[in-house]
Amino acid sequence: MIHTKKYSLTKKDYTKIILLKRLKKSWWLYLFMFVLGILYLPKFGEDSFSTFFTIFSFSYPFVMFTYLYFWANSKDHQPIFSETHLSFDNENIYLKRNGNESKITSNSIQKVISNTKYWMLYISKGQFIYIPKNIFYSNEDYNKFSALIN
Structure with missing residues (x-):
């Protein structure tokens, strides 16, 4: 993880x-x-x-x-602005926000929009998850996450 x-x-x-x-x-x-x-x-x-x-x-x-x-x-929209902790393994993404943890499988990501500063992972047509690109501790972690969502 x-x-x-x-x-x-x-x-x-x-x-x-x-x-x-x-x-x-x-x-x-x-x-x-x-x-x-x-x-x-x-x-x-x-x-x-x-x-x-x-x-x-x-x-x-x-x-x-x-x-x-x-x-x-x-x-x-206040819950969207709360502090989030992201963790992931080879198949799943885990988001922890306000004491609640959500598990997202890589298969449930319908669309990925990449920007220079962030990714937007679309779970449904109107629901996306914002993930900045500067939250990773190493380039290896960044590349693993990039491979997971693509």
Whole structure:
């Protein structure tokens, strides 16, 4: 069994992950709304529909990002930010958080997203586990974990 350093996900990192994920998924929608806002801008003030649509088109991205910011920092997500201890062997990953231990088999990982600073292991479509890459005591432990999740 290989143990790692304790880590925790900060609210800033979680918010950044959520906002970037939404931007990558829906960038075309924000671009479309911005273009429509520019097209309706010359008609701004002429009728109520053009005025509403222009304001809505330009404010929609800001409203969505503000909503996601407050959603990511809500009290419902407090367990995500608690200190976590990770350990693993050749087949399983063990996460210990708030006195509870979870066992995840390597087969249950559906998708792995690798970043320069962290991995996101998707257990289901909307549930991921954040694992920073700097929590390992040695390069050998890092390489073993990398092989396990891939």
